[in-house]
Amino acid sequence: MALQEGFGRGSSDSSLPEALARFARVETSTHSAGALRSLIWAAMAVDLAMMSLAMTVGYLAWPGHNPWKAVLAIIFLWGTSLAARGAYDPRRIGVGSDEFKNIVTSTVVIFTLIASLAYALDLTVGRQFLIATFLAGLVLLPLGRRLLRSWVFSRRRAGAYLQKTLVIGDGPNRDDLVARLSHDRRAGFEVVSTLAGPRADASDLDQWLDDVESTIHDEAVDAVAVTQTPTVNAEVIRRLSWRLEGPSVDLLVAPTLGDITGPRLAVRPAAGLPLLHLEEPRLAGPQAIIKRGFDLTMSVLLLVVLSPVLLLTAIAIAVTSRGPVFFVQERVGKAGKVYRLIKFRSMVDGAEHSHEEVLGIGRATADEYAQDPRITPFGHFLRRWSLDELPQLFNVIRGQMSLVGPRPMLVSELPLLGDSDHRRHITMPGMTGLWQVAGRKEVPWDERMQMDLRYVENWSLAMDLVIMVKTVKAVATGRGAH
Helix, strand or coil: CHHHHHHCCCCCHHHCCHHHHHHHCCCCCCHHHHHHHHHHHHHHHHHHHHHHHHHHHHHHHCCCCCCHHHHHHHHHHHHHHHHHCCCCCCCCCCCCCHHHHHHHHHHHHHHHHHHHHHHHCCCCCCHHHHHHHHHHHHHHHHHHHHHHHHHHHHHHHCCCCCEEEEEECCHHHHHHHHHHHHHCHHHCEEEEEEECCCCCCHHHHHHHHHHHHHHHHHHCCCEEEECCCCCCCHHHHHHHHHHHCCCCCEEEECCCCCCCCHHHEEEEEECCEEEEEECCCCCCCHHHHHHHHHHHHHHHHHHHHHHHHHHHHHHHHHHHCCCCCEEEEEEECHHHCEEEEEEECCECCCHHHHHHHHHCCCCCCHHHHHCCCCECHHHHHHHHCCHHHCCHHHHHHCCCCEEECCCCEEHHHHHHCCCHHHHHHHCCCEEECHHHHCCHHHCCHHHHHHHHHHHHHCCCHHHHHHHHHHHHHHHHHCCCCC
16 A cells, blocks of 8 residues: 555555556465365375375384484475475476476485484484385385375366466467367366457557456466467566466466477576577487486396296297297387387287288277287287287397387388478387377377377486386276287
């Protein structure tokens, strides 16, 4: 009120200059905003339960002691570290891989700090408790958040925990953003209204901002998403952000960089401007060494663990059908180099010679894959549980494939690729990938290509780990396994 009286324009906050008026407003909380804040308490409860369970494991590893003081201190420090990393930001709960990254990072940081303090103070007791609690926490906290995420996803599909969203833009860009936000409610958005961008005439900007504010009020909007529009410039974004600072409304600006996200984008200040720095795909140099080391280590371990399964599968194939145990086929690898892919044979011997007659090239439907008459009875079992893919671990060890990557293509499928699609071959093909965990053969061809390119453009070790975990789920459910 003092600001208003100083300007001598009455008691309405609308009489203040636009850049100051937001400070005079009283924030109102929408039902959606209140529901989103309840996620904070849910996340805290889940984390507390998992921390308690982790310290129970620590107690079992150090029996006969009562470290309750240490327990209270660790819970406080652990929770503080999680909060500092944004683990309780409702906009991040159930969204993206950063949620898990922040939890793991917080756990590593806090226990490294505790271990350092123990070493500095020459404390040798309770090491078993700390180590066991730390290792259990690395597993249990992400597991707890995964369970919470499954619950949040189910509630979002039912219409809860959604931010009512206003989309601003024109033409195909606006339609594409609306389609993307509406396609999968797990992202947490519900498009309730759209609005065209401002006119080119700057004198109409105030009226347009009033229209935006009116729409926000009428529709109880929680978020405003702005897509590429010729008339939306830095000044429009700045003025719009001023209008949104009073009410609890998030402002989202959709980039025009296609599927390039995450690891390749970084803010790089230059000449007073926050420039977006676009790095090359992270599949060369040190990143390639890390990926190769991970592939080699995991493949050897998997071969050792699964060797009984491999032996029994080979015997079953030899007993149930005529022909060789393994099926070897030429596939396109990194940089277009052709290599020989190894699989357990799941079809009748010589089935590859009738592929084009039965399924055509590349674009067969899911039903056609499922009803392929060349698959043997035992082959259906192998494909249902993806056991036919296991010999590809030898291709991974030989450096011809990766555990995660674009699916290896047949040489005959190359003519189906557009110019940009060939970028999928700048990395090694993988045993599993994005479209395999999204539905395997049920995913249309064009979407497969988009997912493969998205993987190549945005690779990270965290993405590989997430895809591998989701692969286990995809195999267990059997969706798209033909």
